[in-house]
Amino acid sequence: xxxxxxxxxxxxxxxxxxxxxxxxxxxxxxxxxxxxxxxxxxxxxxxxxxxxxxxxxxxxxxxxxxxxxxxxxxxxxxxxxxxxxxxxxxxxxxxxxxxxxxxxxxxxxxxxxxxxxxxxxxxxxxxxxxxxxxxxxxxxxxxxxxxxxxxxxxxxxxxxxxxxxxx
Amino acid sequence: xxxxxxxxxxxxxxxxxxxxxxxxxxxxxxxxxxxxxxxxxxxxxxxxxxxxxxxxxxxxxxxxxxxxxxxxxxxxxxxxxxxxxxxxxxxxxxxxxxxxxxxxxxxxxxxxxxxxxxxxxxxxxxxxxxxxxxxxxxxxxxxxxxxxxxxxxxxxxxxxxxxxxxxxxxxxxxxxxxxxxxxxxxxxxxxxxxxxxxxxxxxxxxxxxxxxxxxxxxxxxxxxxxxxxxxxxxxxxxxxxxxxxxxxxxxxxxxxxxxxxxxxxxxxxxxxxxxxxxxxxxxxxxxxxxxxxxxxxxxxxxxxxxxxxxxxxxxxxxxxxxxxxxxxxxxxxxxxxxxxxxxxxxxxxxxxxxxxxxxxxxxxxxxxxxxxxxxxxxxxxxxxxxxxxxxxxxxxxxxxxxxxxxxxxxxxxxxxxxxxxxxxxxxxxxxxxxxxxxx
Amino acid sequence: xxxxxxxxxxxxxxxxxxxxxxxxxxxxxxxxxxxxxxxxxxxxxxxxxxxxxxxxxxxxxxxxxxxxxxxxxxxxxxxxxxxxxxxxxxxxxxxxxxxxxxxxxxxxxxxxxxxxxxxxxxxxxxxxxxxxxxxxxxxxxxxxxxxxxxxxxxxxxxxxxxxxxxxxxxxxxxxxxxxxxxxxxxxxxxxxxxxxxxxxxxxxxxxxxxxxxxxxxxxxxxxxxxxxxxxxxxxxxxxxxxxxxxxxxxxxxxxxxxxxxxxxxxxxxxxxxxxxxxxxxxxxxxxxxxxxxxxxxxxx
Ligand code: NA
Ligand code: NA
Numbered sequence: 074x075x076x077x078x079x080x081x082x083x084x085x086x087x088x089x090x091x092x093x094x095x096x097x098x099x100x101x102x103x104x105x106x107x108x109x110x111x112x113x114x115x116x117x118x119x120x121x122x123x124x125x126x127x128x129x130x131x132x133x134x135x136x137x138x139x140x141x142x143x144x145x146x147x148x149x150x151x152x153x154x155x156x157x158x159x160x161x162x163x164x165x166x167x168x169x170x171x172x173x174x175x176x177x178x179x180x181x182x183x184x185x186x187x188x189x190x191x192x193x194x195x196x197x198x199x200x201x202x203x204x205x206x207x208x209x210x211x212x213x214x215x216x217x218x219x220x221x222x223x224x225x226x227x228x229x230x231x232x233x234x235x236x237x238x239x240x
Numbered sequence: 241x242x243x244x245x246x247x248x249x250x251x252x253x254x255x256x257x258x259x260x261x262x263x264x265x266x267x268x269x270x271x272x273x274x275x276x277x278x279x280x281x282x283x284x285x286x287x288x289x290x291x292x293x294x295x296x297x298x299x300x301x302x303x304x305x306x307x308x309x310x311x312x313x314x315x316x317x318x319x320x321x322x323x324x325x326x327x328x329x330x331x332x333x334x335x336x337x338x339x340x341x342x343x344x345x346x347x348x349x350x351x352x353x354x355x356x357x358x359x360x361x362x363x364x365x366x367x368x369x370x371x372x373x374x375x376x377x378x379x380x381x382x383x384x385x386x387x388x389x390x391x392x393x394x395x396x397x398x399x400x401x402x403x404x405x406x407x408x409x410x411x412x413x414x415x416x417x418x419x420x421x422x423x424x425x426x427x428x429x430x431x432x433x434x435x436x437x438x439x440x441x442x443x444x445x446x447x448x449x450x451x452x453x454x455x456x457x458x459x460x461x462x463x464x465x466x467x468x469x470x471x472x473x474x475x476x477x478x479x480x481x482x483x484x485x486x487x488x489x490x491x492x493x494x495x496x497x498x499x500x501x502x503x504x505x506x507x508x509x510x511x512x513x514x515x516x517x518x519x520x521x522x523x524x525x526x527x528x529x530x531x532x533x534x535x536x537x538x539x540x541x542x543x544x545x546x547x548x549x550x551x552x553x554x555x556x557x558x559x560x561x562x563x564x565x566x567x568x569x570x571x572x573x574x575x576x577x578x579x580x581x582x583x584x585x586x587x588x589x590x591x592x593x594x595x596x597x598x599x600x601x602x603x604x605x606x607x608x609x610x611x612x613x614x615x616x617x618x619x620x621x622x623x624x625x626x627x628x629x630x631x632x633x634x635x636x637x638x639x640x641x642x643x644x645x646x647x648x649x650x651x652x653x654x655x656x657x658x659x660x661x662x663x664x665x666x667x668x669x670x671x672x673x674x675x676x677x678x679x
Numbered sequence: 680x681x682x683x684x685x686x687x688x689x690x691x692x693x694x695x696x697x698x699x700x701x702x703x704x705x706x707x708x709x710x711x712x713x714x715x716x717x718x719x720x721x722x723x724x725x726x727x728x729x730x731x732x733x734x735x736x737x738x739x740x741x742x743x744x745x746x747x748x749x750x751x752x753x754x755x756x757x758x759x760x761x762x763x764x765x766x767x768x769x770x771x772x773x774x775x776x777x778x779x780x781x782x783x784x785x786x787x788x789x790x791x792x793x794x795x796x797x798x799x800x801x802x803x804x805x806x807x808x809x810x811x812x813x814x815x816x817x818x819x820x821x822x823x824x825x826x827x828x829x830x831x832x833x834x835x836x837x838x839x840x841x842x843x844x845x846x847x848x849x850x851x852x853x854x855x856x857x858x859x860x861x862x863x864x865x866x867x868x869x870x871x872x873x874x875x876x877x878x879x880x881x882x883x884x885x886x887x888x889x890x891x892x893x894x895x896x897x898x899x900x901x902x903x904x905x906x907x908x909x910x911x912x913x914x915x916x917x918x919x920x921x922x923x924x925x926x927x928x929x930x931x932x933x934x935x936x937x938x939x940x941x942x943x944x945x946x947x948x949x950x951x952x953x954x955x956x957x958x959x960x961x962x963x964x965x966x967x968x969x970x971x972x973x974x975x976x977x978x979x
Contacts, residue, residue: 093525094518097309104306104496108489111816111835119824122836126301129528132309133300133536136529137268145530146266147584147629153264154644164263171260172269178276182286183293193784195750198962199821200836205750212297219269287735294728303838410840415865417844487849490841547723594722 075232079225085218086139093136096128119200127208134215141222162230169223176220183213246550253278253545258582261627267584268530271537272296278544292540299539300532303492304410308403309528310495311358314476314502315366315396316520316527318356321506321513324366327352327473330465336457340442340449342375343384344435350392351399351431352470355477356502358401358495360622361527364393364630368637376639381448382650384438386634386642391434391654393630394619397585398427398612401480401498404585405615406491411593414607416491417484418676422612425671430616430661437657472508476501531586538587542594551594558599565603569610572596573617573662580621584629588618609665612672616662623651680712681899683891686719686738688726688747688883694859694921698793698883698914699742705906713899715740733886734785741787741886744794746822751785754966757959758792759822759879760952761974765792765911773973780966781886788887791907793914797922798877799823802861802870802934803853804846810874810939810947818842818854825954826878827855843869857881858925867932875936876944878951949977 107121140146148168153161187209195205253274260270279292318324328349335344346367353363367389375385397404400420409416442449480498483489489497506512545551558568572592579588600610622630625648634647665672685703689695703715724732730748733741745755754777761768768774778789805815812832819827819834827834835851845851846869854866858877861867885907892900939947952975960967 090522090525093529094521097313097521097524097528100306101310101313101496101499104310104493105500108483108493108497111833112488114814116833117816117835119834119836122303122838125306126303129305129309129532130297130301132525132528133532136525137533140526140529141266143526145526146268147530147534147632148261148264148266152262152626168260168264171263171265171273175269175273175276178289179272179293179296182289183297186290186293189290190750193751196753196962198749198753198756200824202962208301209294209297212293283737287737290735291724291728291732291737294731295725298725298727304840410838413840415843416840417847484844484848490837490845490850492837492841543723543725547719549718551722 075225075228078221079229082138082218082221082225083142086142086222089135089218090139093132093139096132099128100125123199123201127203130208130211134212135218137215138218138222141219166227166230169227173220173223173227176216176223180213180216180220183209183216187213246548246553249282249548250545250550250554253541253550257541261582267587268533268537271534271541271587275537275540275544278541278548282544282548292544295540295543296536299536305407305532305535307358307401307406307492307495308531309524310499311401311403311406312362312527313499313520313524314401314495315353315357315359315362316523317499317502317506317516318353319362319366319369320516320519320523321509321511322516323469323473323502323506323509323511324353325370326469326509326511328367328370330469333457333462334466336462338439339446339451340384340438341452342371342378342380343388343438343442343449346371346375346385346388347392347431347434347438350389350395351428352473354392354396354399354427354431355401356473357396358403358406359527360393360396360404360619360630361633362523363396364389364633365637367393368634372638372642376642378452379450382642382646383653384442384449385650386638386647387650387654388434388438390623390630390634390647390651391657392431393633394622394658395427395430397619397622398423398430398615400424401495402615404589404618405611406495407586408589408593408611408615411589412597412607412611414611415676418608419611419615420491421675421678422608422672423615424675426612426616426661426665429664429671430658433657433661434654437653441653469509473505476505531584534584535586535590538590542590545591546594555595555598558595559602565605568599568603569605569613569666572599572610573613573666576614576617577620577624580618581624582627583621584627585618585621588621589614606669606673608676609669609672613662613665616658616665620655620658620662623655680714681895682714682716683739684718684737685715685740685742686724686729686732687717687742688721688729688744689742690722691717691720693863694925695883697917697921698910701913701917702742702885702906702910705909706902709902709906711899711902713902730785730787730886733787733888736888736890739888739891740790742793742883743886744881744883746820748785749962752781753962754780754959754970755884756962757956757967757970757974758882758884760955760959760971761792761795761880761882762952763974763976765795768792768974769908771973773970776966776969776973782889785886786889788889788892790885790887790903791911792882792884793911794880794882795911795914796918797857797859797881799855799857799879799881800877801853801855801874802866802872803874803937804849804869804871805852806872806937807874808939810876810943810950812853815852816850818845818851823855823879823951823955825958826951829950829954839864842866846870858922860925862925862928862932867929867934870929870932870934872935872937873929875938876947878948879955952977 103121107118111117187206190209191206197203197205257274279288331349332345405419409419479501480494483494483497600607706715719738726747729741729743730751732738745758749756781787781789812830815832817827817832824834842854843865
């Protein structure tokens, strides 16, 4: 059961990794194209700036669970490095619980903010007019996945296939 | 707010942050956890938490941050297309018959990459992967193998393009183009000091860097690969700097042009493949996500601190102390160096700049000079334990038998040199301000 | 003593902060148990969230320009277009209408309006005899983008922090900004001309959380209302003084005024207003026209 959730998470995270990579390509190409178009004397796109901003949001919060799965989030291991494996496992589990709880609470309030914007029909009036709830949904989605991944880390540490690197 | 003094609150917030990081909570999530507590207690209950959700989202939804992924992308493209490897080998052919040869190759290549990429991480990874195995095989001491790579890696954030300088400029509200220009001379100064150190130490103690049998190639043959594989890459620099100065692009837009130019360069060398592109994009996305979630956590953290009044009180306290501005700048640099041992560069900027910039603004100190000094201090933080970003990168790209202990021993002289460079720029501000003076 | 938490969307120094400072001093100087305390500025709450902050009760009072909370109240976009003086708006029912809209949509009162008559101007490095900027590259924000397009300009979006570099190197030919404060952005040295007829208002609203308002005594409410009105009245002299200072500052920096014939100037301002109202009415087809009716006269 949990191992199939784990597999599913792997797929979702990889898909978001691909999405984040595509956003990076979009940043370079859209801004580059905007410069080219303008210097050719053609009208500027207008939407580049805000689309890039939303793109960064996607990279940050949908990329984060993928990065977590790849063990690439920065943590300070100087104090924990010297600990015995048993103690280390306990400490890392506590830290995963703290992180998972943080993500759950953040997800709840962020989802509430998105829901409220949805009910009110709030719109973001920029060059493009976009419903605010779409933008506000990105973070709750990302941190929910982060919470699941932190819990899966605990599960993997105690029940899953043994990993070489306990972090 | 609620009765407790700001000093106590500042101490509690800071202390809990260090505690959470200490037990292994990833940096970004330590910030986010503290923010939840801060939002509830300081902003006020559930509406505080809802506002926190909005601020955390908005913190990274900012066009000012776009150059960061783009500058990282330049480094990743150089890495995954093999352009970086070719350039290093070309520089290696050029530098022969000197003691500590490969260490000098590392410094020169690092300097070249610093001008091609805005990412210390990518640069360190490139040099670590390409040069380190050879150095270790030939019996180079860590101080002359791991050390120079780590030292020169940091210079990438001083010599433009630099993702960190862009971020510094936008957070501090100072001219980004001036700050970028101001970093060039200090960056070259540091590289020169590294170079001199290596030449000296390998003459004094030849055992640290075993001499290789010098194959006597004629200069022409040695120069050829350099002219073919390194010099043309400078076209990328021309695109980045030229597009700004020529009025074709803003500094942000120039980052996009730079990354496109890097891809075109790879194509021109017939090194471009879908695999390389995919790896470069994925590497950039991962590093960006990792950095940006820290940014979002720490921007919000400093917002909450500011809302609590602690920021204002601390500034007022320092102003009341009435110390002269030179001492004050030294104190600020000391704070940055100390925080640099524990935190990443972006978090330090986010935490300190809201305190520092108002104080600088009230004095007659040139903010560009101050910016360069801060960037050097932050650069030191990249290689100081316990938390040094480049140390982790090095550990992950170096062969497995390189221990963290060896890495730590290797960097001591380079930290010393960077502090020396910091002192020189502090005493001679003209070194930083000369180039931006032409703008 | 009731301490009210105030937030501003601008950094709390310089000419823009003057009106809020006056308001805070006025309230605190009165012989009541009310105290306003400035707790939030852009270093703690982003301008784009100040509306949410006052709506949710994180702060009690906000000093905020309409452009920053259109997600909550789309009609706030119209604030910049009012050309009926605020004292008259209080007479003719406009303030009541706007106040009601704010209560309905964001749970906040619309207590007052500062900034009447601080005009936006176009600043450029190119001279022109007529109010047409065909093919000019202009930095634009959603606030005045439609007007720039109506003038024939090619609108380019960029962050405020890049305008300096863009003007310096010629990426753009110009930008729009209020008469106040281009010196604070360092733009004096990279700007050659100011187009003289100004347009719109760099308005600032004073918003107040509705629940908090209802918890105040009637006397406290009266103190706040009268202090806001006093500040609105005080503001007119203040504005004239700062307007003059800023013009002098720009002249000293060598910025020349570009002027047009009276007729051209009128057309120019009308074009700006029409472009602005069209957007307001498109985004708020019902309330938009009602607001326009009460706040705007098409007489120059
Ligand atoms: Na660089
Ligand atoms: Na460090």
